[in-house]
Amino acid sequence: MAPVLVPVGGRPVAALPVRPSAEGGGIVRRKGDWLHGKTRRAIRDYVGQRDGWQCHYCRRPFEDVSAVTLDHYIPWSVWPTSKPRNLVLACDPCNQAKADALPVVFASLLLHLAAVDPDRFGVAA
Structure with missing residues (x-):
């Protein structure tokens, strides 16, 4: 299993081993696969x-x-x-409540773009 470099601010800072999910499709981080130490603190700050x-x-x-x-x-x-542009700070209850859901604003934008140009996104009629 090869590590994946995660660029932060345009430079690779951490190698995160990844594996295909057991259910097929997608990528699953193994327990503990997250930015650690100084890099995590710097990004959090x-x-x-x-x-x-x-x-x-x-x-x-x-x-x-x-x-x-x-x-x-x-x-x-x-x-x-x-990348920091995809990270936000959250309290634990809000982080748990959001879980793996798309933010409403982002989901609405995707639906709007699919309605405007269905061929671009491969939307079946």
């Missing part, structure tokens, strides 16, 4: 400064850094990347 150290979903400010989780705005199963 960057995203925190960018987003004002508050939960992206409920907008509650974080009083303690230990309450911060990094969430993939577009789920890993849809877009397997850990």
Whole structure:
């Protein structure tokens, strides 16, 4: 199983081993496959400064850094990347509630684009 380089800010920073999912299709991260140490802290700090150290979903400010989780705005199963542009800060309850769902705004945009140009997305009539 070859590691996959995850570019952050245009340069590779971590190798994350991946494997095909047991159900077929998609990529599944093995337990513990996530950015660690200095890289994780640097990304968390960057995203925190960018987003004002508050939960992206409920907008509650974080009083303690230990309450911060990094969430993939577009789920890993849809877009397997850990670039900061796809990461937001979330409190644990909001992160668990969102789970692997597409954000409503993003899903609406995809539906709108599919309606405007069905041939582009291979939408069956």
